[in-house]
Amino acid sequence: MSWLSKFFSSSIGQKVIMSLTGIFLMLFLIVHLLGNFQLLKNDDGEAFNTYAFFMTHNPIIKIISYSLYAFILLHTVQGLRLWISNRASRGSNRYAVNHTRSSERSARNMAWFGMVIFIFLILHLWQFWLQMKMGILPAAEVPAYDHPVQNLYLPVAEAFQNIYYVIFYVVCMVVVGFHLWHGFWSSFQTLGLAHRKYSPIIKIVGYVYSIGVSFGFAVIPILSYFSK
Amino acid sequence: MKLTLKIWRQGGRYKGEFVNYELPDVNPDMSFLEMLDVLNEQLVSRREEPVAFEHDCREGICGSCSLVIDGRPHGPMKGTTTCQVHMRHYHEGDTIVIEPFRAKAFPVIRDLVVDRSSFDRIIQSGGYVSVNTGQAQDANSIPVEKQQAGHSFDAAACIGCGACVAACPNASSMLFTSAKISHLALLPQGQVERRRRVLRMVAQMDKEGFGKCSNVQACEAECPKEISVGNIARMNHEYLSATFASEEEIA
Numbered sequence: 001m002s003w004l005s006k007f008f009s010s011s012i013g014q015k016v017i018m019s020l021t022g023i024f025l026m027l028f029l030i031v032h033l034l035g036n037f038q039l040l041k042n043d044d045g046e047a048f049n050t051y052a053f054f055m056t057h058n059p060i061i062k063i064i065s066y067s068l069y070a071f072i073l074l075h076t077v078q079g080l081r082l083w084i085s086n087r088a089s090r091g092s093n094r095y096a097v098n099h100t101r102s103s104e105r106s107a108r109n110m111a112w113f114g115m116v117i118f119i120f121l122i123l124h125l126w127q128f129w130l131q132m133k134m135g136i137l138p139a140a141e142v143p144a145y146d147h148p149v150q151n152l153y154l155p156v157a158e159a160f161q162n163i164y165y166v167i168f169y170v171v172c173m174v175v176v177g178f179h180l181w182h183g184f185w186s187s188f189q190t191l192g193l194a195h196r197k198y199s200p201i202i203k204i205v206g207y208v209y210s211i212g213v214s215f216g217f218a219v220i221p222i223l224s225y226f227s228k
Numbered sequence: 229m230k231l232t233l234k235i236w237r238q239g240g241r242y243k244g245e246f247v248n249y250e251l252p253d254v255n256p257d258m259s260f261l262e263m264l265d266v267l268n269e270q271l272v273s274r275r276e277e278p279v280a281f282e283h284d285c286r287e288g289i290c291g292s293c294s295l296v297i298d299g300r301p302h303g304p305m306k307g308t309t310t311c312q313v314h315m316r317h318y319h320e321g322d323t324i325v326i327e328p329f330r331a332k333a334f335p336v337i338r339d340l341v342v343d344r345s346s347f348d349r350i351i352q353s354g355g356y357v358s359v360n361t362g363q364a365q366d367a368n369s370i371p372v373e374k375q376q377a378g379h380s381f382d383a384a385a386c387i388g389c390g391a392c393v394a395a396c397p398n399a400s401s402m403l404f405t406s407a408k409i410s411h412l413a414l415l416p417q418g419q420v421e422r423r424r425r426v427l428r429m430v431a432q433m434d435k436e437g438f439g440k441c442s443n444v445q446a447c448e449a450e451c452p453k454e455i456s457v458g459n460i461a462r463m464n465h466e467y468l469s470a471t472f473a474s475e476e477e478i479a
Contacts, residue, residue: 003471003477006431006478007471010430010431010434010467011400011402011430011433011434011438011440011441012430012463012464012467012468013471014440015440015441015442015464016464016468082440082442085439085440086397086398086399086400086439086440086442088332088437089331089332089333089398089399089400089437089438089439089440090330090331090332090397090398090399090439091330091331091332091399093244093330093336094330095296095299095327095330096234096236096246096299096325096327097296097298097299097325097327098299099298099299099300100299100300100301100395100446100449100450101300101306101446101449101450104443104444104445107442107443107444107445108397108444110442182443185443186442186443189443189457189460189461189464190441190443190464191464191465191468192461192462192463192464192465192466192467192468193461193465194458194461194462194465199458
């Protein structure tokens with residue numbers, strides 16, 4: 001088994017961890033975004049609360065969500081480890097002038113974007129997820145279930161009426177967009193999935209995905225704020 | 229042409245600092261290294277210590293010259309080594325900042341000269357083929373597909389200068405290592421040691437203290453031989469298949 005630990009401590013192994021957890025998180029973002037679109041329905045949160053109950057009580061989704069927490073932590077810790085060791089590799093003497101050409105601005109700032117996203121995530125979980133888990137939210141009746149469910153729509157709708165929160169949220173989504181702009185293609189490159197025919201397609205899908213996801217998340221609080 | 233050079237001096241009486249030198253009469257037909265030769269002649273005649281810098285073939289194929297010129301490894305032009313940069317690209321009164329390649333795995337020996345023997349050790353760990361040293365075979369007896377040969381040759385164009393490491397924000401040597409791995413992995417002669425080679429060379433690269441690639445692609449942009457980052461993907465693929473789809477294991 002020493003070959004396996006050797007693999008995960010190697011430079012490529014450490015990158016593969018980033019890549020695989022990153023791909024999982026990118027898939028999750030699509031599901032999360034589709035769920036959030038329920039907020040745009042003009043039904044006082046009925047669809048959103050039904051969805052929230054389903055997502056927190058279905059056993060398969062529960063397993064997936066616990067893996068999700070683990071992968072978020074793994075992606076964060078591994079990313080920080082890489083960032084620290086890469087800075088050490090660069091050495092203490094920095095270039096006085098640095099104009100190296102590079103097509104990707106966002107690639108150079110992945111760690112900073114990641115840290116902003118992690119801080120956003122802590123606030124995000126504390127604000128919505130934790131209240132749900134503690135069961136301190138008021139009850140709401142939804143036709144899909146014959147029992148009352150937690151009204152997660154309430155704190156969300158409330159937060160989206162606060163202009164400062166909406167601005168903060170939108171800025172964070174722009175950061176998410178930059179992180180994905182580089183991350184999408186990068187995760188394929190790390191797995192060695194580069195191909196003369198497919199790589200251009202992967203890049204374009206990545207750009208569309210990163211713009212689509214960040215725009216999709218950002219548009220919800222903006223519409224909610226201006227619709228009331 | 230009058231120029232000001234801001235050069236990194238380290239070693240001897242210099243602790244590691246920039247020193248300014250004025251060159252009053254630079255001929256635009258000079259190469260960049262000839263311009264440094266002229267500076268050194270002046271320094272020697274003034275009984276000052278000349279600036280140490282590396283050079284050998286001066287025709288862009290040996291990989292000896294280095295230098296980060298105005299923040300770019302091998303200077304301002306794309307696909308060009310320092311020795312192929314000419315002074316006609318500069319203007320009267322310009323200030324040129326000259327620094328050594330900076331990376332933990334490339335310690336400065338003196339002034340602009342860095343120790344790149346870490347690259348040699350990566351090659352020694354597996355960048356070779358064990359061939360029978362009998363008569364050379366007839367060239368056509370080993371069929372090589374045209375496209376494979378092309379990709380292999382493109383990777384083999386790497387001169388091992390280290391500009392990829394110098395340009396990388398992580399000081400990663402993955403472009404160099406992957407070019408060497410690709411070069412041999414794509415040819416029939418490289419198949420015998422293919423799995424072992426990638427495992428050993430990546431292990432040695434990590435041991436030397438190079439950073440981990442984060443796909444910034446600055447290496448490809450600055451490489452004087454324009455080696456593609458596609459080689460890095462190939463190396464990742466080779467490494468994954470050697471680890472998970474072969475019985476090869478290294479000590």
